[in-house]
Every structure is written in structure tokens, then in C-alpha cells.
Amino acid sequence: MPLDDTTVRVYSIIFVAITAVLIFTARFFHARRSRRSTGQGAAGFERMPGWIGQGIETGRPLHLGFGGAAIGSEKTPIAAAEAEFFYHIIRATQSSDSAPLISTSSAATVPLAQDTIRRAWQGDPQWKQAQWYPQGDRSIAYAAGVSAMMGVDEPAGHVLAGSFGPELALMLNSAEQLGQGTLAVSDQLDGGAVAFAMADEVLIGEQMFSAAAHLSTDTTALADARVSDVWRGLLIIGLSILLLINLSAQLASVSGTLVLAAALGLLVVSALLFRRS
Template sequence: MDATTLQVISIAFVLMTALLVYTARYQQGRRGRRRNWRRMPALERLPGWTARSIEADKPLHCAFGGAAIGGEHTAAACASAEFFHHVIAGAQQSDSAPIVSTAAATTLPLAQDNLRRAWEGNALSRAQWYPTGERSLAYAAGLTAALQDSDEPAAHLLAGSFGPELALLLDAADRRGQGSLAVSDQLEGQAVAYAMADAVLIGEELFAAPAYVSEEGRAGIDAAALDAWRGLLILFLALLLLFNLARALAPQNWLIIVLGGAALLLLAAVLSRRG
């Protein structure tokens, strides 16, 4: 594929995404009700932790990890910020202000802004930076030692960009009986999160999560657009698979098989949507 074709495809992709985002926004506004979301069991544990934060006067700890504004993790940082906003707003009645931490200095303004907007409580709080870099053991160790011993958070919400250092945080949280929810846009971090966290979101669920913890209709824009793209992608991959299979199995009548398969796929998609 040459550069021009690639560029044309990219342009089409971005334009279509913009269209989806606008459609999703219109849909959210028009319906004024929640869509039938897919289930995310990890988020069902959030109310319990929020309650503990309120009732036990223990802060919630929200961590961005190495998700930095300006790098390739920018989108993850923004999605995490949105997610934390709703969680923090939900824990409003706690006397302990939430702790927001990040390993990327450029995310600090975002984290601070998050606290300022979402938290209206009486206690002052500050986002905290632990240096430095994408794979920061200093960050994990700093949090483990400083936070968990002195501030004793009710739960750790670790959403952003983490490497294997996530294990230190999760292990310490587990030992102290603090809840943990983890998701990372790095593969190693995601694997550790799956093995060790109390509740785990996987991959792009981080981007859809704000819609689940928010009452605002517009928080669902990302989730709706993402679901649409995901559906299209799955359909495309399934068709491709079908095409290759048909070509291999029945070189004569492959077109009929592909068309029949496509119709079946479409039917399945419609039925699953209704279901």
C-alpha cells in the first residue's frame, strides 16, 4: 500500500469517526435515556468502594500512571481523567479528599483540573507527581510506601498507562485490604492487572467506562462511537475470514458462500442488537 492510499484511508477513517461522534452526540441528546450497555462487572464494585470512602473517611486514590499528555497515551490520559471525574464527584460526601497521582508531569495540570472541577469538599487536595517515565518503579514504590501507609486509601483506581510496576501497587493494596480496579493501555500492565487486581477493565473498556459511572448523556458519546466502530471492524474481519475460507473451500462457488455468510452475519448482528 503506497503512502497516498494510506493517507486517503486515514482521512476517510477520521472523517467517519467525526461523523460517528456527532451522530452519537445527537442520539444521546434525542433519546435522553441510557442505551443498553454491555456489562462491565468491574464497575459494579465501584459503589462499594465509594461508600467505604464516605463512611470510613478514607480517600479514593486515582492514578494515571505514565499516561502523559502529548505522547501516544494522551487519549488514555483524557479517558482516565473523565472516568476519575465521575468517580470523584460520586465520592463527594467523604471527608477525605481523593488523591490523584501521576508519573507524567504533563498530566499534572489535567489531574489538578480534575480535582478542582469534581471535588467540592472541604478538604484541600493536590494531585501528586512521582517521577518519572513510562515505566516508573519510583512511582510505584513511592505510592506504595507513602500513600498506602499514611493515607490508607479506601480503594485504588489505577486507570491509564502502567507497566509491570503495577504489581507492586496491587500487591500492597491487596495486603492492606484496599480495593483495586486496574486497566492499562500497555500490554504488560494489562496482564498484571488481570492477574492481580480485584476488578479489571480490559483495553478499550477504559474509554467506555466514563459512560457507566456518569449520569450525563454526553459521557456516552465515546462509548457509542466506539461500539459502532467495533461492530464495523468485527463485521469487516468476519467477512474477510469468510471470503478467505470460501476461496479455499469452494473456488467455484465462493461468491455464493460469501453472500450467504454475509447475510447470516447481518441477521446475527440484527438479532443480537434486538436481544
């Protein structure tokens, strides 16, 4: 049964309020706790230290791509989350002679890219480090521009994290032919599939929001990732309960107690798996 608009709005207010409380609570507890690990070796990040090291040794920059993640659109949170991710990558390349290059197909994201370099790079960043290739989602011109840049600037590696469609294939193919490493993640399903098939390292879906937590010693990034984990866990539990209720309604011979026991068992197994991860 679909919910009416008023109920949806009330639920939205409650959801946003609880998320805000969770963010502050998680940050409070993580700030009191020392950082457990830097996340080195986490899936998807194995080769990044190699690219950073190669860039430092050879003086080649690292290329970071936002794709179509645009400030001022519904993709603003994605652009902000990737700016945080790029901030930590740039911090890790401080010893290099070349400041990283950031590309975007959204003109509105150019100031965010320049600001990220300014804040993270200790040296004297030049404005040309942030590069705009026109324009918008699934921009073939952006893919062509970045592919050309790969040959000219010869980056040590590419982190393409943001909003990409199938045009990602052109960039990943060019990088492969030039022997440059790639890590890719997209909020679009087709871009994600291309990334899985063609990138050296791949992050899936919501990992794009927790990527910063894997690279930094900043406890706030880890706290924000935990809030997402909490919501995801609650969502899985809710869906599992609904599934069991539906199943018990269809199979009259199965008793309610058995369903409850199965639900509790599922909950315990999920909690154990979550702790182990």
C-alpha cells in the first residue's frame, strides 16, 4: 500500500533527524577512541600505495576524476564524498614533485576540485591542476579529453570515483594501453559494471562513501562510514523480518515460534559476520 505524501514527509524528517544524531554520536565515540588501523590492504586499495610510490619516484602526477558528479545537482553529496576521498589521496602524495590532477565534466565542480587541491597539497598548487572537460553526465567529450590527457601528462595512476556511465570504458581502455593503473567506482549501475570488468581495482556502490575512511587516520571519516553501516544493517534486518513474515503467511504449517527463532538466529549470524568484517 503506497504511503501518502504527508506520511512520507514525516518519515523523512524522522530519518534525517536520526541520521544527524547518529553522525554526532559516532563522531563523539570515535574521537575518544584511538584509530584502530589505516585500512591499508583493504579490498580495492591494494595497488594504490604502489601508484603513489611510483608517482613520487618518477615525478608523475596521480589523476583523480569526478566524472559527472556535480555540485548543485542531486549528485552534490557524491561530489562532496569524493572530494573527501581525494583529499586523503592528495595528502598521501605530499612527497611527490607533481601535484595530482583532478578532472571533472561539471563546471560547478571545478571550484570544489581546486579547493580540495589547495587544502590538501602543501606545495604551491597551480589552478590548471583542476581540469574541466565539457559537460555533464555520460560525457563522451570528457572521456576523450581524459584519454588524451593520459598520453600527455602520463599519470602514474587514475582514481576515477564519482559519476560515470559506459564512457568509463574509453578511459579505462586508454589507461590499460598506456600501462597506467586504475581504481574506479561509479554511482551509476552501467558505470559500475564497466569498472568491475575493466579497472585494476574496483569499489562497489556505497564503498564510494566509505573510501575516505580506508585511507585516513581521521576518525570522523570512520564515524561517518559507521553510520552508513548501521543504517544498512537495520535495512537488512528489516527486509529479512518482512521476508520471514511473508514466508510464514504463505506456509501455514510453519509456526510463528519457528519463524521468530529463525529470525533471531539470522540476527546473531549477521552480528557475528559484521563483527568479523
